[in-house]
Amino acid sequence: MTPEERRHNDITPQDLQAALISELAAETNDKKEFIGAHIPHLDLDYIDIETDNQYPIDFRHTTIEDGISAAHARFEERVDLRNSTVGGFHSPNCAFEDGLLASKTVFTDVVTLSDTDFNGDMIDFANATFEQSLTCEEITASVDVSFKNAEFNGCVSFDGALLTEQASTIDDNIIFDDAIFHDTASFKHTSFYYTSFQDVRFHDTASFKHATANGTIRLHGSRFHADVDFDELHCQEDISFSNVIFDGKASFRGVSISGGADVLADDLSLTNARFNDEATFERGTFGFTNAEGAEFNTCVNFRRSTFTDDVAFCDVTFANTADFDEVIFDGDVAFTDSTFNGDAVFRGAEFNGGTNYLESDAVFTDVIFNDVANFSDTNIVSIEFSKTEFQSTVDFTNAEITDTVIIQTPTFTDDSYLDFTDATIEEGTITQPKRGWGYFDFTRATIGDVSLTAADPADRRELLDYFRFCDTTFDAFDFSQHLEYLDRNDWILHRFVQPETEFSPALEFTPARIEKTYLKAKSSASAQSNLKAAGEFRVKRQQYAKRKFAQIATDSAEPIRTRIKNGLRTIENSFLELSCGYGLRLYRITAVFILFPLVAAILFAFGGPLFETGAGQTSLSQLVTDTGGGGTRILLLNIYFSYITFLTIGYGGIGPLGLGARFLAATLVYLNVILAGLFIYSLIKRSEI
Structure with missing residues (x-):
């Protein structure tokens, strides 16, 4: 009957309620069908519907103006509300033992399903519309759950819900695909199994704080128009945010994503995700991570997170600061074809590698650093920068590279300054490009078997001018590669062509x-x-x-x-x-050894009475004008006296007369011992070289 027909026949709502409950409880009823009925209100509080025939309770296409109240009720049979219009649905602590079907149902008032148990086949709210709030807090569902294409116009809460595995599940058993949340959505402390939120629209804030997932979660193509909170989410399997758009702040603090056993699948997928506001992944733990094509259009923070497997940040755009401060990479990490438009902060990070996924544990190929790149205090096994563009300072201070560093075919612009102060590099290759120079500061650094080279062979003539060595420890550094440069530049190692940009070394040259x-x-x-x-x-x-x-x-x-x-x-x-020359200049000590007595002889011959010897003295004018050769004879005798004295032969035919001559003669003998020793020392050193 229509409501008008009931009023015409004096049938009250109470009569209708009593008749309906009688029909529900009747054991002989083959069918419990109320299809298309118009019911003012359905009060089923504390009712227990259990019959032997197990026929579903069928309210399809019904209109229940003031809604359903089923607090603490129990339905052994399936309840079917499909294609209905229901004012509200209040069923806390209710038990649906064979499922609840409400696809394409419109709920015009508040729906409360808190503490309700769902068993049987499934919960189906596909294409349902909730005009007011939906509260499913602490529900327990061991069945498939579908809110596919559902529209939520009020706030939604699944806080504390337990959505568990169903034995027959093949794919996702919790589905919110294509749903629309116009108001807040809360899934705090919710326990998911295989769950799909694909192509969902969240127009207000959403929270998955402290949620857990024992199966894969997929959010492909979804969009969060406001802030979303995934803090402390724990996922035992994989989770995918591919093609997701985050318009508000996205928080993933303390997230733990272990990943499944399928090594071919990404444990965390951020492929083509777009973050239009701040994204925070601080102190998270992630398995195999793939962020190919992701866009971080403002700051992103991975501070103190741990990646337990390989990481791929390929073709990623970081529009602002990318903070990987103190991150631990226990697998290989690849930043390929990525762009850092803000500061790239890897301070205190650990690149441990070890999975052999990549040749180097950390690879930056075709990467552009438009601002400061900070790798200070990092602990790196091996790292490679290939075809990388550096447009600002690169900070490797206090970094420790225990295996290899490779910088090949880079691009340096605006006097790029790479600071390796106090760093340790065991081995590697650093190649200066064909155009432009990188300025490398190795102040107080320890460098091992590191090859410094240039792409253009002609640049090797000034190569070391762009490497600052100050209090540098050379541990197995091969200087033989640079003998040509050093020999040409008088073995000056500390010369450094300082960049024109601001430069503040840790130590000034003294x-x-x-x-x-x-x-x-x-x-x-x-x-x-x-x-x-x-x-x-x-x-x-x-x-x-x-x-x-x-x-x-x-x-x-x-x-x-x-x-x-x-x-x-x-x-x-x-x-x-x-x-x-400190024992290294044999020609110099030879010249001194040979010529020093000649200096003394000149003093003996021309020095006046103070330097007079038994050979006599002369003057320059006499030496020039004396045609008889007397002046020349005196000079030669003094030379003879100087050399036999220097060589300690001293035949005695000539002796010093003046006080200065006597002192000089003694000095000759003394210097002979010193210079002879230095000559032999230099001879030995020369032969060694």
Whole structure:
């Protein structure tokens, strides 16, 4: 009957209620069909419907104006509300033991299903419309659940819901595909199994905080128009955000995504996802991660997260700061064809690699760094920058590369400055490009078997000018690759062409620091039996030691004793440099050994009574005008006397007469011992080189 017919026949709503309940409870009823009925209100609180015939309770195409109330009720048979219009649905602590069908149903008032148990076949709200709020808090569903194409105009809450596995499930058993949430959606502490939110629209805030998933979650093609919160989400299988658009802030703090056993599938997929506001993945734990084609149009934060498997950030755009501070990469990581338009922060990160997915544990191929790239304090096994464009500073201070660093065919613009201060590099290759230079700072760094080269062979003539060595430790560094450069540039290792942009090295060049640099270079060259380089670096070390001593000696702030001691060291160092080039200049000590007595002979011959010897004295005018050769004879006798005295032969035919001559003769004997020793020392060193 229509409502008008009931009123005409004096049938009250109470009569209708009593008749309907009687029909539901009747054991002999073959069918419980109320298709197309118009019911003012359905009060089923605390009812227990259990009959032997197990026929579904069929309310299809019905209109229940004031809704259904079924608090603490129990339905052994399936309840079917498909294609109906229901004012509201209030059924907390209810039990649907054979499912609930409500596809294409319109709920015009509040729907409350909290603490309800669903069993049997499925819960079907596909294409349903909820005009007011929907509350499904702490429901338990061990059946398939479908809200496909559902439209939620009020706030929705599934907080604490337990959506568990069904044994017959082949694919997703919880489906929200193509649903529309116009108001807030909350899934806090919800437990999902295989769940699909594909092509869903969230027009207001959504929260999945502290949710868990024992099966795969798919959100392909969905869009979050407002903020979304996935904090502390724990997913035992895979989760996919491919082609998802986040217009509001997206928070994934403390997320744990373990991934499934299928190694071919991504544990976390962000492929072609677009983040139009801040995205935070701080302190998360992720398995195999694929972010190919993703766009982060503002800041993204992965700080202190852990990637337990391989990571692929290919063709990714980072429009603002990308923060990977203290991230642990336990698999290989690839940033290929990606662009960092803001700061790229990898400070304190660990690139452990080890899966052999890539040749290097961290690969940056065809990557563009438009702003600062920060790799300070990182711990890296091996890292490769191939065809990478650096447009600003690259910070590797305190980084430790335990295996290999490769920088090949890079592009440097705007005087790119790569700071390796206090870094350690075991081995690798750094190649300067054909056009432009990168400025590398190895202040206090430790570099091992690292090959420094240039793409253009002609650039090798000035190659080392763009590498700053100050207090650098050379551990197995091969200087033999740079002998041509060093020999051409007088073995100057510390020369550095500073970039035109702002440059603030950790240590300024001082004589003491330069001396220490050459000492370390000399020790490394000696360890590799490169005696030529070791010898030349020894000379440079002594030259800057002399400058250091002189600097201390002229410093009025130093104690007088210290100044005197360093002044004497300066004199000693200068003598060794002039006489034999610190033992490395054989030609110099040879010249000194041969010519020094000649200097003394000139004093003997032309120095006046103070330097007079038994050979007599003459003058330059006499030497020129004396046609009899007397002046020449005197000069030659004095030369003879000087050399036999220097060589300690001393036949006795000629002796010193003046006080200066006697002192000079003694000095000749003394210097013979010193210079002879230096000559032999230089001869040995020369033969070694």
